[in-house]
Amino acid sequence: MPITIKDIASELNVSATTVSRALKNDARISVEVREKVKKSAAKMGYRPNLMAKSLVSSRTDAIGLLVDNLSWSFFSELAERVQNAAEKHGYSVFIYSSQKSAGLEKAGVERFMSRGIDGLLVYATEKEENRAFYSELDKLGIPVLFFNHFLRMDVNCVTTDDYDGTIQAIRHLGSLGHRRIAYVGSGEESSFKQQRLAGYRDGLNELGVEASPHWIGLEEDDPAYGYRKVKAWLAAPADERPTAVFAQNDMLAFGIYRAAAEAGLRVPDDLSVIGFDDLDVCQLMHPPLTTVRIPLKQLAEAAIRFMLDRFAAEAGGEAVRLKTTLSPSLIIRQSTAPLKQ
Amino acid sequence: MPITIKDIASELNVSATTVSRALKNDARISVEVREKVKKSAAKMGYRPNLMAKSLVSSRTDAIGLLVDNLSWSFFSELAERVQNAAEKHGYSVFIYSSQKSAGLEKAGVERFMSRGIDGLLVYATEKEENRAFYSELDKLGIPVLFFNHFLRMDVNCVTTDDYDGTIQAIRHLGSLGHRRIAYVGSGEESSFKQQRLAGYRDGLNELGVEASPHWIGLEEDDPAYGYRKVKAWLAAPADERPTAVFAQNDMLAFGIYRAAAEAGLRVPDDLSVIGFDDLDVCQLMHPPLTTVRIPLKQLAEAAIRFMLDRFAAEAGGEAVRLKTTLSPSLIIRQSTAPLKQ
DNA sequence: TAATCTAATGCGAACGTTCGCATAAAAAAT
DNA sequence: ATTTTTTATGCGAACGTTCGCATTAGATTA
Structure with missing residues (x-):
């Protein structure tokens, strides 16, 4: 033994x-x-024996990470960064995937708590029914930090400026001459989606264009929706089609490529496509995807830094709310091109 | 408190x-x-308080999962399944990403052990220098199970029949009339790669074709290698090009699509492409990728079942070595087509 | 009515650490 | 030679559980 x-x-x-x-x-x-x-x-x-150590110190040197779905590249790339950053400071990471279920989200936190974690990192589904639950996480007695925006909620957040990122994307398309710019995404239930949509609207306004509901696709929350929606748009006569599409995330862009190809259009010559996230696959796509990069590494590091600070403070006066916003950057690759005359 | x-x-x-x-x-x-x-x-x-419970029972109800790199879809999809399966039985999962470093692989196990896990699941890098280390994992005193093949090693494994999967893929291409079938992969250091390569060779033999070293690309371990290698092949005159390419994993297929497009060839009309893994993105690609599906869910469930069995046995006689092999299945989508005359 | 049995609960040690408070021995100061 | 200081170490409790072994009270039997 x-x-x-x-x-x-x-x-x-x-x-x-x-x-x-x-x-x-x-x-x-x-x-x-x-x-x-x-x-x-x-x-x-x-x-x-960390169990024994924990029992006396009531610290586990472990951090919980709650995500929507680990098998989605965005979350796994985030998780990888979080794990690396945590490891660097001697912390382990417990990952729990809520599978986008409000119930499992609660169950996950419950599990984390009895397992004993020193801090909780959350990328929440933002389901309406879990609203109260989110704000109560503060009462758990451990530092809690969200990767969600939760603008109006009194919680700690480290996020990316989705509004700004989208504006950058639209400006880029605008500078290439595009005006008929469509938006493909899903719903408005989560704040990052709201922000990207707002950035889209305001970005168009800057270009002197009014956003048309017809060119905003929000009906389904499914990566394949990008394909379906854009395919429908592209079925219209040439002068009624969008010349560029902003995809709320990189995965949607895949489907858009496909829709374009099936309509006999080339990206970027006939249709410019821009994504959001900058997943690893973006570089492998054909053409490599122009996208708005979410600085995952910095996000993860800021999150871990926050945890370390809170652990160090430990009852050292009132901990103030943290609302950190990191700037995304536009990564111009080859899926966007000047508007053809 | x-x-x-x-x-x-x-x-x-x-x-x-x-x-x-x-x-x-x-x-x-x-x-x-x-x-x-x-x-x-x-x-x-x-x-x-699970810490206290653990201290007395010396069980943590946690399982460690060691993977190469969590941000790769294959591993994150596996991790998600493992987490789901474990959760179902009340077990939590600690994930550690070795970032393909032999040193971190050891460090991860060290960390797992002092943190206290009841069982260890490993997808190892199979680095030569860690060979001895792998076989010694058995002495940790907890059940250890590999997702690697490790044919000649005396360890527990749950794997997919990579050889068979590849044969199926080659047969499929053969049945479509292809004979000039290339292989893009990376090295032969790990057993699954060896098996896929062997399946390729034997599959070709079945078709009465001798595998040509010229059409076997193994030089780099990088998803973008698929692009580079195939691009080189496609630069040859039409009758010296491969008409189909087997990609050792789905990610490589991305680059192959790109190489084909840049050479002015269409997939599958001018070049058939077949992958391995069946990642979620396969369905989003254009055209959707024909690939060999690794049954991740079953793999994960078999792994957890193994753990539960071992926990239950607990000194109940000599535990016998487990070598489970699940069958992969060929998922025919639209990246393969009959050879043009 | 005393002896035995059953059902319900409690006591105290143990798991492997850490930490406050001794204690002991050696070194320094008076 | 005695007191004080320093240095090095040990004792025992505590953390929140679980578990073997009492203990108590009520029910059953002789």
């Missing part, structure tokens, strides 16, 4: 306390003993 | 033992007391 501190202690004829202290380099223990203990620990294959 | 069993005990003027037993429906506690305790627990917001 696993080696404990006591095994080392009796091996060396010292107390468990001494071993415990020696292992954490406590100055009270003489250097020789410290060395001796560490050597034995290594030789005997000692592994500290 | 969090509610403990003692809080409930003093609230109800019973002992902590009684509360503990009542909560797990121990028949020794009268029904009335059981109900009373449960009611109070719910009202007071009691959450069992």
Whole structure:
């Protein structure tokens, strides 16, 4: 069975306390003993039992990450960054995928809490029925940080400026001469979607164009919707088609490529496409996708930094609300081109 | 501070033992007391402290999952399935991404162990230098299961029959009339790659074709390699080009689509492409990718089942080695077509 | 009515740590 | 030589559970 501190202690004829202290380099223990203990620990294959440590310190050095669906590239790329950032500071990450279910979202938090986590990171579904639940997460007694916007909610957030990112995208299309710019997305239930839509509207206004409801597709929350919706638009006569499409996320852009190809149109010559997220696959697509990059690494690092700060503060005065917004950047690749005359 | 069993005990003027037993429906506690305790627990917001429970039971109800890189769709889709399957049985999943580094692979296991996990699931990099390390994982004292093949290694494995999957793919291409079939992949260091390559060779043999080294690309381990390699092949005169390409994984297929497009060729009319894995994106590609499906859900469920069995056995006689192989299935979509005359 | 049995509950130790508060020995100061 | 200081170590409780072994009270039997 696993080696404990006591095994080392009796091996060396010292107390468990001494071993415990020696292992954490406590100055009270003489250097020789410290060395001796560490050597034995290594030789005997000692592994500290974090369960026991946690029980006394009531800290687990683990962070919970709740996401919509881990199999979606956006979330897994985020999770990877979060894990890396956490690991760097000695924290482990528990991941729970809510599968977009409000119920599982609650169950996940419940599980996290009894498992014992020091902090909670959430990318929530923003389901209406879980609204109250989100704001109550604060009462869990551990730091909670959202990757959601939740503008009007009194919670901690680290987010990207979706509005700004979308404006950048529309301006880019505008500068290429496009005016008939469509929007493909899904619903308005979550704040990032609202912001991207608002950015789209205002971006068009800047170009002196009024957004037409006809060219805003929001009906379904499915990556394949991009295909269906754009296919319908492209069925119209040439002068009634959009010349560029803004996709609310990169996955939708896939379907748009397909719709274009099936309509006999080329991207970007006949149709410019712009995405949002900058997933790894964007570079592999043909043509490589112009998109708005969400700085996932910085987002993850800011999140972990927030946690570390809160852990350090620990009752050190009232912790103030954090609302951090990172700037997205437009990554121009080859899916956008000047409007053909 | 969090509610403990003692809080409930003093609230109800019973002992902590009684509360503990009542909560797990121990028949020794009268029904009335059981109900009373449960009611109070719910009202007071009691959450069992799994740390404490673990300390005494030395079980954590957590499983570790070690993968190459969580941000790759294949691994994240697998992780999602594993998480779902584990959750169903009350187990949590700790994910650690080794980032394809042999060192981090070891560090991850170290971390898992001191954190305390009941079982370990591994998708290893198969780096030569970690060979010994893999076989020693057995000595950790917990069940260990690999998603790798490790044919000649004495470890537990749940895998897909990569050889068979590839044969199916080649047969499919053969039945469409293709004979000049190329292979794009990376190295031969890991067993699944060896198997796919062997399947390719034997599949060609069945068609009466000898595999030509010229049409086997293995130089780089990078999704963009599919693009580069196929682009080179397609630069040759028409009758010296492959008419179909087998991609060792779906991601490579992306680049192949691009190479084809840039060479002015259409998929599947001028070039058939077949992938491996069946990632979610396959359906979104244009054209939707014909591919060999790895049954991730079944793989994950088999893995969890294995764990549950081992937990239940618990010193119940010598546990026998498990080598489970699930059958992949060919998913025919629209990236393969009959050879043009 | 005393002895035995059953049902319901409680006591106290244990799991592997950490930490406050001794204690002991050696060194320094008086 | 005695007191004070310093240095190094140990004791025992605590964290929140679980579990073996009492203990108590009421019911049953002789």
